[in-house]
Amino acid sequence: MTSQASQAEAPLLSVQDLKIQIQMDNGLMRAVDGVDFEIKKGKTLGLVGESGCGKSLTSRAIISINPKECEATGNILYHSDSENVDLLKLNPRGKQIRSIRGRKIAMIFQEPMTAFSPMYTIGNQIMESILIHRTKDKKEAKRIALEMLSKVGISDEEKRFNQYPHEFSGGMRQRAMISMALSCNPELLIADEPTTALDVTIQAQVMELMKGLQKEFGMAILLVTHDLGIIAEMCDEVAVMYLGKIVEQSTVGEIFKNPKHPYTKGLLRSMPRLGGNRNARLESIEGTVPIPINMPPMCGFYDRCKDRIDGICNTRAVPKTQISDNHMVRCFLYADEGEGK
Ligand code: SF4
Known part of the structure; x- marks a missing residue:
């Protein structure tokens, strides 16, 4: 290598x-x-x-x-x-x-409004993050912010820089959040x-x-x-x-x-x-995810699993099995196949 x-x-x-x-x-x-x-x-x-x-x-x-x-x-x-x-x-x-x-390490969320304050312009907020983490020079911070807005495909970035989050569409806010997250090269x-x-x-x-x-x-x-x-x-x-x-x-x-x-x-x-058959029904997994409060040692998927082995899957914790160098599974069906942990 x-x-x-x-x-x-x-x-x-x-x-x-x-x-x-x-x-x-x-x-x-x-x-x-x-x-x-x-x-x-x-x-x-x-x-x-x-x-x-x-x-x-x-x-x-x-x-x-x-x-x-x-x-x-x-x-x-x-x-x-x-x-x-x-x-x-x-x-x-x-x-x-x-x-x-x-x-x-930067993070982006499903809802960009969690990342932006409605009170400040998008440009100000991106700049602030750059000023905290990357440079103390305001001109340089603005240059980076504009460059990032343009990189994420927001055109007319000078005008957009001075707009508030509510003036952006959902997709554009998402782009702006990505530009803010990436403005410090995480x-x-x-x-x-x-x-x-x-x-x-x-x-x-x-x-x-x-x-x-x-x-x-x-x-x-x-x-x-x-x-x-x-x-x-x-x-x-x-x-x-x-x-x-x-x-x-x-x-x-x-x-x-x-x-x-x-x-x-x-x-x-x-x-x-x-390319699949559009009229074909998609299967859903029956049942719901249980709430993991006071769970006994057993497979958490037991109630929903069609392959469950009664007396095993519901009576003990499921070990990890390394079935190949890059494939791990946690299920009793494979417990004998590889290296268990
Ligand atoms: S251990 Fe595997 S087979 Fe057993 S219930 Fe869980 S998922 Fe199903």
Whole structure:
């Protein structure tokens, strides 16, 4: 392997045994329960699952923006050129995480209004982020802000710079949020359902835009979504989350060609296919995700799983099985096939 190739493969972020618990009135909720993954420099990892599976809490733990009721343990190791730090050990309001958040690791959300204040112009807000993290020179900050607006395809950027968020359309606000997130050249962009609120055409444009900017800036992306179509379009690797756990993880090609976990197979069957029969009914996964409060050790997918093995799947915790170098599954159907953990 060349040194360039090995550098491209080095993990920028290693999440190890991440657990997030929330004390509820009726018990302890294990919202995230022992999650492990790595994100390599310049690559895109997709975290996919239904709402409530813990994917957003996981991504927000990286930059310490979860509510204080969420008690997180484990390690989130961030290895950049300039620092090696366990993000989970930092004071969530301290100087060090604030210098990483926005500058080295940026985040975009489903609803851009969470990122922008309605009180200030878009240009001012992008400039402010640049002034905090990148330069103290206001002229230079404005130049970068205008350049970023134009890079994300917002024309007439001088005029747009002076407009307020409500004067932008939804798609344009999303672009503006991306330009703000990327204005400080982050090494990692966390994108939480970045295109869910947009119509299909704008969705495709925003994805193209993110891919183009990733190529240009070389950043890694953690893409959090419920949509496997977006995963197929954008990601190198994918981690499928269910009830606070990663139940399957591999490259995108492998997950789509050779899915193992019954939940992953269900997600794939519920996905519309390009060129497929338009009149064919998409299958949905029956049942709902249980709330992980006071869960006994068992498979969380048991109630919804057509392949369940009574007496096994509902009586013990499911081990991870490494069925090949780059394919992990957490399901008793494969427990004998590989290296269990
Ligand atoms: S462990 Fe059992 S219940 Fe869970 S997904 Fe596998 S077969 Fe289904």
